[in-house]
Amino acid sequence: MLAFLGSAGVAVALVGASLLVVRSTRVARGIGGADLGGPVKLVVAGAVVAMAAMQIALTLDDFSIAYLANNHAMSTPFPFDVATAWAALEGSILLWGMILAGYTWMVFTAYRKAPDRLGAAALAVMGAVAVFFFGLMITVANPFEVCVTAAERGCLASSPFPWAFADAPVDGRGPNPLLQNHIFMAIHPPLLYLGYVGLTAPFAYAIGALAISVPGPEWLRRSQRSTLLAWSFLSLGIVIGGWWAYEVLSWGGYWAWDPVENASFMPWLVATAFLHSALVQQRRGMLQAWNFVLVISAFALTILGTFITRSGTIASVHSFTQSAIGPTLLGFLVLVLVGSFTLLAQRGHLVASAPRIESLVSREGTFLANNLLLTVFAFVVLIGTMFPIILEAITGTRVGVRGPFFNRLSVPLSFLLLLLVGIGPVTPWAGADPGLIWKRIRGPLVAGLAAGVLVAMTVTRNGWVVLAVVLGIFVVGSIGGILFEQAERRRSKTGAGLLASAGKVVKGDARFWSGQLSHVGVVLVALGISFAANLSQHQEVVMAEGDRVTFAGHTITYQAPFQQDVPGKTSTGVRLEVIRPDGSQVTLEPRHNFFPGQPNGVATPAVDTRASGDLYVMLITLEGGVATLELDTSPLMWVLWLGGLTVAAGGFLSYRNRRQERTLVPRETVGV
């Protein structure tokens, strides 16, 4: 019954998407003023019905649906039963489809307010992408297949026909235990997908503009706005993902240059480059062709990311053939790349922007450098991720490209970028006077270096940490410097107080200042990463009940082992009494969580977060009451999380401000 409902939802969405392509193409070509609301509503309604069917099935434990038999169990507690809907391949495509429907609706509401050919063309592209993803759901990644041969737990064979005679198992296998361990795992994938899928909208505007041969400021404005929203979600998703890895996966890290992480980081880097170079086109009319390339690449990288993470290609090239979704995604990727770039080449004469850059010492010059570094960075991540796969596919040779390769190249790139973050905002547009730049950065440079000397003398002489502090203070100083400069100017004009003037300045150019908020977030992330990477301490200890160890100023006493049964999981662990360096006390309980139907436990660390840093305790083994523990200290970890959240917050604020601006400023007319 629910399989019927879900499949029907998918089918309706597919029909809606196909209709949308046909009708909006007609509107975009100017041969008809057909209604586009109908098809869009079909897409949204179909996607919502399909997701609702999945959620109801999860609530009712309907194991006649193969996806549930293999990924859900009766004992899966709330909210993890909700999150099970996207815990495996087919479900994640369903979530993708629903979010894509949401963004299609967003593009449609903008179109409804002010219908034009560009909006219609963008809707046609959204529709085409939706046809692909809903098409996946009725072919190679069907979330509503009916289980026809049940195992004791799970499903052995399934049928795509919802009317097939169902053989439902009594209980399902349950989701991957790692995914049941922390609330972050329930919210991290939707956030990431809001970012990933959101990059479809800027792509749709870009391709739409090329298709109707109307480049210029309008496609850019809409692409930039929608990129901002997607980018903010992507930033948030990446940070929450790192945080989850740190809190749940017992290895004390937050980022491992894992292919799945890289898949989310590459579009982020390219979208970041676009957000900057779009400003150059807006202000100076340059780089239009490059902006098309960036928007197309960001979208292509999300498809590549899905291919990498969802086809099983990364685990081994040999599992490639097991699922048809890999080749399908790869085919779609090739289609997107070839189609988009051919279109771009054909419209080359329209896209090429005339203005010449006067001087590299200018805001646009710093943005060029920023774009170069960000795209090279993305390329490093891309080649590091894909090289082992390509090499193995071609020669059968296996090479491991590990963290050190990425670190070796990303660390200098990141420091150069950080330096640019300090110089860019103080550099005027269109040929700056070097004397003015020098005047604006000399103070922050002194402040940064002084902070560096202070840190080197009192905290650590580690070069990376000191460099991060120097550059971090320099960036914050130069951002603060321009705020001060502008506030002073305003105060001398109006006579208001300095703080009030600063507030007015920020309100007056909210877009610029929300960007600077993100820059401050980047500084915090850089500081957090360099502290964690260079100043943490590790020790492995073996303790029997009653033993006491001291580690990095903490006195840790092993009180007793414990076992806990809560619905949905069983935990075994040890209770530790910790006396912190300042004399206060805390009880930590690192543990292994066991989930029904899953033979292996999940090690869950215990973290004591303090302003000065975290004490991170992992239970490695527990045998006959003797515990092997790994103890870590990570100084100032919260700076990293705060920084990541600040980056995302800057993005959301900028998006909001752009929205307000939009309602104030009359829309530029587009050649319809």
Add this chain to the structure above:
Amino acid sequence: MSERARNLVYIALIVALAATVAVLIAGNPTEEDRVARLGGSIMCPVCQGEAIADSPSDMARDMMDLIEERVAQGATDRQIIDELTAAYGQNILLDPPVSGPTLVLWLAPAGALLAGVGVIAWWRRHPGAPEGSPSAPSSRTRTAVGALILIGSLAAVLVAVTSYLQERDDTTSGLADVQVDDLDEVSNETLEAVIAANQEHPQISGMRLALADRYREEGDYRAAFPHYFAVVESETSAAPEKVAALAGLAWITWDGNGELDTALGLLDRALEIQPGSVPVRFLEGRILHCAGRSDQSERVLEDLLAEPTLPSDWEDAVTSELAAVEAREACA
């Protein structure tokens, strides 16, 4: 203060502070700094891609102690690295080698950066011409140029790949004249020499594995270790060779060092490469049996026995091992 004087003060301050920072961070590294830096560049042989400085495992700890000792004795970084690579093989260096196929990996980003700088320089001179001007190439020309570039780069990749493959074939004929079938008649020393002379050879892993197995059977775990390790870490090992080497490593870390968790971790890695491998799972059951974890051992062996496709010779081995576990006999 005049603007000029103010500038001079700033410059003086910046130079003085920058120099202080430079001296502080570069100034004579302490022994601790050196140990940490060296430890960060060496991979822990029994963990997955983790530096020995970051790994809490016993083996990594031992290697760190060795580095500390050698630093205290005044050895240079080069000497210490050479000693460690001589004992454990080149593969313990954390960076992918700047040679062979991974050379591309290091050159490509540099190439991309140079290309980017080149494009910007070109664009500075030739900004896009406005539409209709005589210098603007038609869209058809642009499409053609784009297609040509695409075809050109594809061809370049093809040529590079084929030439690389040919190189691989050439080296096969250069392998020392020891054939695998008469391996039994070759002494350990000869094998060592052959392996040492052909370290880069793509098919050397098989020979290493044979030698390592021989050392293991002779009980010389110390000699077996670097060879197993090299097979595991080699780019050219086949998957079954890696699985066998991981199994060998697991056994000697358990039997030689008593490191149960490390051994089980190595077996997990083997199972990742070859899921469900019968010999690996059998070994897991056996090691658990020897470690006195009878319950776990029973579970592993029973699972194995329940496998419908278990070959009959394995069935006998598993059954007898399981009987020994159930009788709580010590492991043989």
